Amino acid sequence: MPEHADHDPVEDLARFGADLARAGGDMPLSAADVRRRGDHLRRRRTALVAGGAVLAAVAVTAPILALTGDDPERTDRDLVTRDPRGALGPQDLLGDDDTVHSESSDWFTTDTSEGDGQAAFHLCARESLGSLGATAVFQRRFELRNTAEPSVEVSGDHLAESIAQFPDAATAAAAYDTIAGWVRDCTEQVAQTESPEYRAFEPRTVDVEVGGDSAAQIIDAQYGPAPRELDPYGDAAYLAETGIVRVGDRLAVLDSAIVGQDYTFTDGTPVERMLPVAADLLRPGGGEPFDPTAVPGSRIADDFPLAAGWPEAGGETEDPLTGPLRGLDPIPVVACGETAQDPRRSDRLSAEWVDVEDVRYRQLTTYPSADAAADAVTRVADLYRACPREQDTGDGTTRRWEVREVTAGAEGYAVLGWAESEGGATPFGETLLVVRVGSAVLVESRGGHAGNPQGREEETIAELVEQAGEVVEAMCPFSGSGC
Template identity: 25%
Template sequence: MRDPIDELSNFDPGPTMTPLPASEVRRRGTRLRRRNTALTAIAAAAAVTVVAVPVAALAGHDSSSTPQPAPPVHSWVQQIPDGFDVTAVPAGSPVRFDARDDSVVDDFTLCGRPAFSTRSDDPVGPATETAGATAGEAGTDGSDGRTLAVYADDTTADRALAALREGVTACPRDTGSTPYLWGAVEAPAVADGSLVISQQVRQSGYTGDLTLTEVVRVGNALLLASTHTDAGGDQAIQETLPALTALSQPVVDQMCVFSATGCSTASNAVDPSPTGEVTTAIAADFPLLDGLPTTAATKDFGRYGPKTDKDPMSFMTCENDVANGFGGAVERLGGGWTDPAEARVRQLSTFASAAGASAYLRQVEEVGTCQPQDTGSGVTEIHSGAGSDLSLGDEAFIEVRWYRHNGNPAPGFQVTELVRVGNAVLAQTRTADGYDDNVTSAYLEQIITESDQSLADVVDSMCVYAEGGC
């Protein structure tokens, strides 16, 4: 089919002109639609005095007035099929699991609030069916456990995973009867979404009694696989994690029956990358800093990088304003620009699959948009966000964090933008304290426009990670 943009570029009854490439016309148009969507959210927040409600825009909307036919409803598998082996382990593994009729992984209650349960008291609703398995010494419940939980649809399963992630984020330290440390562990993203949780006892200077739990979503099902060790600390986590994920992989492979695409191949559900062949290396000359300012107030500021990053970029969450870094990347490249009043930070991350990159983007999005937060002294912290209809790359979103004091605009903002192209994600944050400049919706419109424009050339260079390359 011929491209209608190309058709119009050749229609020229008047003076000769040099048309823009079709891809650039399309990109500018969709970028404008996304910016308008984000500003709708900001305007809605600015219209109220103290309490503002952010508007999250859904991607891929259709502006046509012509009624569109409803998409077919997918029939999700509601029961665990006969022959599904929740006890499966890799060939040659000495570990043996015994099947159970119900969940064997404990419910999660963090800082006094329920975060996950397969039963009726779960925050998002109960699972339709569960099965479990344990491994350990005879006569005990075992130190390893698995629970497979099936939900009504993929949206419900995804909400259950998100609630668990948010619960861990909001409760890094539980000072109840037993003082626990909770954390989200950096690990490669798996399937339609995943999370690794660490729970450790911290008491009298001692850290130990580690329980590590891997949570994987495929379609409308979740697998929770946990293991326990008396040791604790980062070294114990790093030593335990590879064995845990390898042990559960044969179960994850079977979970394709719960995906929308089924089990035409085992990897069809687990990794939807079209070819399975992806580029994860980042070229030494990748133009990560293109579009950033080139000058600074003094010699101590200005551009820095790009350089290989060992740590994932941190993002500010809504619940308790604690920085969180989400991992799973194969390679990372970082850099940015600073000035006394402002900082712009960028990081390019590559993943083993497009699904892993998309899961990373969703993890960040889930913790960044929320209801306004009353921080005291008349200050309200507002988190507004908007999805993208492919304005840049394959998937993108913007989050804006700003403030009001006694109902009026106040100084300070942070704009976060993530763009995915294939199996790579480009993240950019722009933060300013504002000094005496009050941040209005018009000012945020200017900042968002500048953010989009500054990333365009970098995103174009990410085509090596797209399906089919450049």
């Protein structure tokens, strides 16, 4: 083992996060991600670049006061009385189903609170949101869990969201600018921690697609070195991603920070993917349809047969099935650098089946109406139709997409995706099946060599439709009148 006694960790900080200022750039590899690297098939299109020792990440902000007390039966709905005019409330915070991370891990809520609490909402905050003029504040904290191996404890990774209502858009805009300034210049606050060196990168704007009077940005930062008890070699720093979004007179701040080194998110960084959802939730009254109880008949039964038609066992994997359950990452729908933004949904259930060279994902999503579900399907089909060929990645490889209609449900499409290298076929590909029945939409992704449709397009589509037959039939109650 090399000797690190004379190693100066501060000098090495400049090499961390060199590409953080661009979307999809290098991002930190936390302790949890290092432990899960071997399970790389668990998240499609997520490429990791390993580095460093196994590190324990720590939360960098103090706990906030939860209002739920010691009663485990109370829910977020107990925190506020819903206002038919759309008053700000916990329903406007990100939920477990809205958060994303990487690999085989997901964020799960640990506590939700009303008000500023007794601690700063962000490490760099110099005042409370109330001091900036907010008339209502709600906060939520999350913990990371290993969904592939639930028995493996994950600790330290930090995600929190704070949302605030202001008396007018001008006050909210001023708070937006003030908070961004704090995050860009956080030297004084970080100097009070064990990791005194701070460096923020140029903010990057994000199109959150809510229109109107809105703005959003992400500020990537690093500070360190990490404490010696976390990294005895001094090779790591804290790497943070802060998302700030304003929609009219409302504001949301997403605070993510971990200890680690670099990996690459090919579908966008976690905060970049969550920020549009956070923006959508800020729209007055916008959070209501996310509650399946608010739209009768839109909740998916816990025993819904989402994994029906899949093999009962894996070829080389002992336990290939995860789910069905809520809270897994949604299937990324990305082509030519664009993402199909999902309309406001009511409920979602997911399942994963991962074996060597055979990776399958399914998600069933319900919407407040059949029209909203049809809109969701159209957005997916249109995204891939507009991207028959992606740009060369620089190594001679391009990705191709083709959309075909299929006979399934009220409407259905198959999306055929494959990679070409210097114009020739490769063994890599992916096939998506999208089926709508009433207000419900099924999306299935088949990846690995088994999902490559080249030369067997009709066979691949027929196989997916047949295997999903029982699932589609079980969606009939969402059509209103039945199938």
